[in-house]
Amino acid sequence: MTDTELDAVYTRLCKTMTELGEPRATLFLARFALLAIDRLGDAHAAQRLIDSAAEGLAPAATDKALP
Amino acid sequence: MTYEFAPYPFEAQRHAAKLPALRAGLEERRHPVVVVGGGPVGYTTALGLASHGVPVVVIEADDSVCSGSRAICISRRSLEIADRLGALPGFLDIGLPWTGGRSFYRDTEVLHFTMPQDENQKLPPMVNLAQYSIEQILLDKAETQPDLIDIRWQTRVTGVEARDDGVRLALATPEGDYSLQADWVVAADGGRSFLREALGLKLEGTSYEGRYVIVDILLDSDRPTERLAYFDPACNPGSTVLVHKQPGNVWRIDYQLRDGEDPDAAIQPENVMPRVESLLAMMGEKGSWKPIWSGIYKANALTLPSYRAGRVLFAGDAAHLVPIFGVRGANSGIDDADNLAWKLAFVVKGLASSALLDSYSVERVAAARENLSYGTKSTEFMAPPSFGFELMRTAVLGLAKKHPSLSSLINPRQTSAITYATSPLNAAAERSAEFPAGPVPGAVLPECPLTVADGSGTREGHLTDLLGPHFTALYFSEDGAVPAELESLDRALAARQVPFELASLTRRLGASSPHGWDHTGRLFPMYGAQPGTLYLVRPDGHVLGRWRQASAAEALAAIDHALQPPVKGV
Numbered sequence: 144m145t146d147t148e149l150d151a152v153y154t155r156l157c158k159t160m161t162e163l164g165e166p167r168a169t170l171f172l173a174r175f176a177l178l179a180i181d182r183l184g185d186a187h188a189a190q191r192l193i194d195s196a197a198e199g200l201a202p203a204a205t206d207k208a209l210p
Numbered sequence: 211m212t213y214e215f216a217p218y219p220f221e222a223q224r225h226a227a228k229l230p231a232l233r234a235g236l237e238e239r240r241h242p243v244v245v246v247g248g249g250p251v252g253y254t255t256a257l258g259l260a261s262h263g264v265p266v267v268v269i270e271a272d273d274s275v276c277s278g279s280r281a282i283c284i285s286r287r288s289l290e291i292a293d294r295l296g297a298l299p300g301f302l303d304i305g306l307p308w309t310g311g312r313s314f315y316r317d318t319e320v321l322h323f324t325m326p327q328d329e330n331q332k333l334p335p336m337v338n339l340a341q342y343s344i345e346q347i348l349l350d351k352a353e354t355q356p357d358l359i360d361i362r363w364q365t366r367v368t369g370v371e372a373r374d375d376g377v378r379l380a381l382a383t384p385e386g387d388y389s390l391q392a393d394w395v396v397a398a399d400g401g402r403s404f405l406r407e408a409l410g411l412k413l414e415g416t417s418y419e420g421r422y423v424i425v426d427i428l429l430d431s432d433r434p435t436e437r438l439a440y441f442d443p444a445c446n447p448g449s450t451v452l453v454h455k456q457p458g459n460v461w462r463i464d465y466q467l468r469d470g471e472d473p474d475a476a477i478q479p480e481n482v483m484p485r486v487e488s489l490l491a492m493m494g495e496k497g498s499w500k501p502i503w504s505g506i507y508k509a510n511a512l513t514l515p516s517y518r519a520g521r522v523l524f525a526g527d528a529a530h531l532v533p534i535f536g537v538r539g540a541n542s543g544i545d546d547a548d549n550l551a552w553k554l555a556f557v558v559k560g561l562a563s564s565a566l567l568d569s570y571s572v573e574r575v576a577a578a579r580e581n582l583s584y585g586t587k588s589t590e591f592m593a594p595p596s597f598g599f600e601l602m603r604t605a606v607l608g609l610a611k612k613h614p615s616l617s618s619l620i621n622p623r624q625t626s627a628i629t630y631a632t633s634p635l636n637a638a639a640e641r642s643a644e645f646p647a648g649p650v651p652g653a654v655l656p657e658c659p660l661t662v663a664d665g666s667g668t669r670e671g672h673l674t675d676l677l678g679p680h681f682t683a684l685y686f687s688e689d690g691a692v693p694a695e696l697e698s699l700d701r702a703l704a705a706r707q708v709p710f711e712l713a714s715l716t717r718r719l720g721a722s723s724p725h726g727w728d729h730t731g732r733l734f735p736m737y738g739a740q741p742g743t744l745y746l747v748r749p750d751g752h753v754l755g756r757w758r759q760a761s762a763a764e765a766l767a768a769i770d771h772a773l774q775p776p777v778k779g780v
């Protein structure tokens with residue numbers, strides 16, 4: 144994939160999410176993740192990607208503290 | 211609290227209005243070309259026309275070069291154009307060269323990019339200098355040719371009448387009003403082009419809502435010249451900040467307004483100065499500083515669908531508005547001017563039919579669309595237009611340090627020379643396809659060092675030094691011997707008065723005739739060339755056609771196809 148192709152895919156993703164609207168964005172990204180995992184066809188790689196994507200995000204504890 | 215502003219380290223000379231010889235309010239002389247707009251694009255067009263010996267009038271509404279913070283980065287391609295126009299030294303003397311930049315997310319560096327730079331280059335990939343300097347350098351050069359370039363200051367276009375056989379402009383000056391007639395008019399009158407409005411032409415594309423504040427400050431700092439981008443920095447959370455060093459201790463700062471901020475209030479000093487102060491503190495700049503200027507910017511990605519409206523030709527911001535991110539504004543306008551000048555000169559001199567001007571529009575509209583696609587991508591990253599872009603940007607910035615392949619998404623995609631891949635002028639596609647390497651028809655020449663031998667001695671040079679206000683045939687050979695066939699091409703074009711130069715490129719240092727010696731051995735492979743190879747190059751440095759084994763007949767046909775010269779003497 145060239146940089147220009149990556150740009151195009153990125154922009155398509157952003158635009159699609161915008162068209163669907165914010166309330167559906169999370170479900171859209173979940174569906175995209177599932178399709179990407181399926182296409183990847185490699186359980187270990189998928190596990191590692193899940194860890195990488197979670198790394199550095201604020202811990203869930205803060206959210207749990209909310210009422 | 212009041213803030214003390216400093217002036218720019220530049221004093222603009224004021225120029226008086228003057229009236230030409232008039233008869234009943236109409237200028238007596240009719241002009242072949244009038245350029246409206248004395249900015250970088252207007253002056254580059256005028257210098258280009260003058261290089262072909264075509265006289266030109268430049269109409270400028272103000273009494274001096276511009277002020278404030280506008281274009282600040284001049285690309286290698288623009289420098290090449292300035293070089294051909296004899297205006298390069300000013301850019302290199304004043305401009306600050308740079309090759310790359312850094313982007314930060316909060317306090318982490320997430321991208322360090324560099325622009326293409328290697329030992330083959332004559333010129334840096336980018337220099338920073340203020341637009342008033344850009345205009346002054348071009349103006350200084352224009353003023354050395356008063357017999358060809360007539361600059362009319364404090365002259366405003368108030369009316370246009372475009373006919374099939376010419377254009378009449380109504381002009382207002384403090385000395386009085388008058389009209390003039392021109393065969394051709396170049397509209398280089400900027401983003402709010404009067405001519406574009408008056409002719410009822412509409413820009414098409416997208417206007418973005420995100421706004422940036424632009425601040426120039428005076429600051430003594432020995433920090434190197436590079437593009438700095440701060441995403442969500444501690445000094446201005448939620449915003450994006452860009453920093454560029456300019457000559458004379460001027461620093462240009464661009465920062466994004468947050469959603470809901472009032473643009474009018476945002477440029478008030480009491481709102482601007484604390485943000486600058488906290489940015490400088492974050493950067494570790496401890497020197498004293500003073501504000502010079504501030505303004506507001508909103509990104510547009512717009513173009514006219516055609517840059518030719520009969521005898522009026524649009525160039526620069528009058529033709530297209532590209533976002534500032536990627537520095538394609540002035541640079542694409544300078545490229546417009548370079549493309550237009552030779553074509554207009556050839557038409558004025560009767561060497562080409564006016565159809566050549568349609569190729570100006572086709573090539574430069576395609577270039578604008580390419581510039582807009584990159585500019586749009588950069589803008590959507592720098593000023594996300596919706597929650598989707600915002601969310602994805604946060605994801606990219608958070609992942610880029612550990613996953614460097616994603617950092618290409620942060621790259622500002624700085625301007626680079628554009629290939630006119632679908633130009634109607636491109637010749638002999640099948641011949642071009644036979645090459646293993648090198649620039650295709652429509653591309654600009656990759657740079658390469660040469661030793662220039664002219665019989666009396668040798669000097670170091672570069673390939674682009676061979677270009678000028680003429681078609682150039684680059685003929686590759688062992689030692690500089692040129693076949694009789696190419697001599698006849700030279701004669702055929704001379705008979706038609708088509709400006710043409712044959713430049714000989716050799717593998718070995720030859721004895722006498724002028725030639726460029728490929729002393730590094732890099733030129734031949736870079737161009738996929740062998741002895742007998744011919745590249746035909748347009749006056750604007752784009753390849754017209756190329757032949758692994760030169761064919762004078764096909765080269766002549768390529769030039770005829772490009773010019774479609776009017777039939778003479780029937």
